[in-house]
Amino acid sequence: QKEVEQNSGPLSVPEGAIASLNCTYSDRGSQSFFWYRQYSGKSPELIMFIYSNGDKEDGRFTAQLNKASQYVSLLIRDSQPSDSATYLCAVSKGVGYGGATNKLIFGTGTLLAVQP
Amino acid sequence: DGGITQSPKYLFRKEGQNVTLSCEQNLNHDAMYWYRQDPGQGLRLIYYSQIVNDFQKGDIAEGYSVSREKKESFPLTVTSAQKNPTAFYLCASSRGAGGTQYFGPGTRLLVL
Numbered sequence: 191q192k193e194v195e196q197n198s199g200p201l202s203v204p205e206g207a208i209a210s211l212n213c214t215y216s217d218r219g220s221q222s223f224f225w226y227r228q229y230s231g232k233s234p235e236l237i238m239f240i241y242s243n244g245d246k247e248d249g250r251f252t253a254q255l256n257k258a259s260q261y262v263s264l265l266i267r268d269s270q271p272s273d274s275a276t277y278l279c280a281v282s283k284g285v286g287y288g289g290a291t292n293k294l295i296f297g298t299g300t301l302l303a304v305q306p
Numbered sequence: 307d308g309g310i311t312q313s314p315k316y317l318f319r320k321e322g323q324n325v326t327l328s329c330e331q332n333l334n335h336d337a338m339y340w341y342r343q344d345p346g347q348g349l350r351l352i353y354y355s356q357i358v359n360d361f362q363k364g365d366i367a368e369g370y371s372v373s374r375e376k377k378e379s380f381p382l383t384v385t386s387a388q389k390n391p392t393a394f395y396l397c398a399s400s401r402g403a404g405g406t407q408y409f410g411p412g413t414r415l416l417v418l
Contacts, residue, residue: 194348224407226409232412233396233412234396235409236406282404284404285354285362292405293351294349294351295348296350298348299348
């Protein structure tokens with residue numbers, strides 16, 4: 191079982207629709223969860239992070255975390271063609287001295303295609 | 307203008323050659339990281355450094371070496387021992403060792 195799993199997609203949604211991206215993780219002790227967006231040929235850019243169960247909203251983006259189900263999702267409202275990219279889910283794991291450093295475990299990403 | 311810079315954007319390596327990838331940040335971040343990204347795979351951690359003059363191996367450190375002589379700089383050397391070096395190399399930094407990580411633009415390494 192992979193530590194972080196995502197459906198590779200592509201997930202195709204029409205412009206203006208809600209895109210729902212999902213991620214599951216295996217380490218029940220994970221504390222921090224991140225969503226990065228990666229355009230083709232570019233580096234990942236942080237969209238959101240979430241630490242607590244429930245929803246966290248930032249503009250058109252909502253991250254949802256359910257630690258009991260080991261599930262984190264990203265909702266994109268009013269999807270735009272410019273949202274077309276690969277979305278990477280990352281889960282932090284403490285490493286190093288006293289577990290003080292965060293190592294990010296990445297999923298393989300979900301390719302989102304927003305159709306005009 | 308704060309950020310993370312990586313150079314070069316593209317790098318070509320000949321067989322048996324060592325090459326060094328540069329990573330510089332002016333964000334005053336303490337921790338720095340190197341990841342490798344292969345097609346269809348997630349990013350994998352090569353090395354990380356929590357403070358100057360200290361660094362630790364990640365999951366795939368074999369064939370790589372790093373140094374952290376200055377807070378701003380964390381260069382990665384891909385040695386001839388790395389048999390499959392073709393990949394997209396990403397440097398990241400975070401304010402503290404447990405902080406949110408931000409990525410540089412990446413270096414694409416190709417083998418001639």
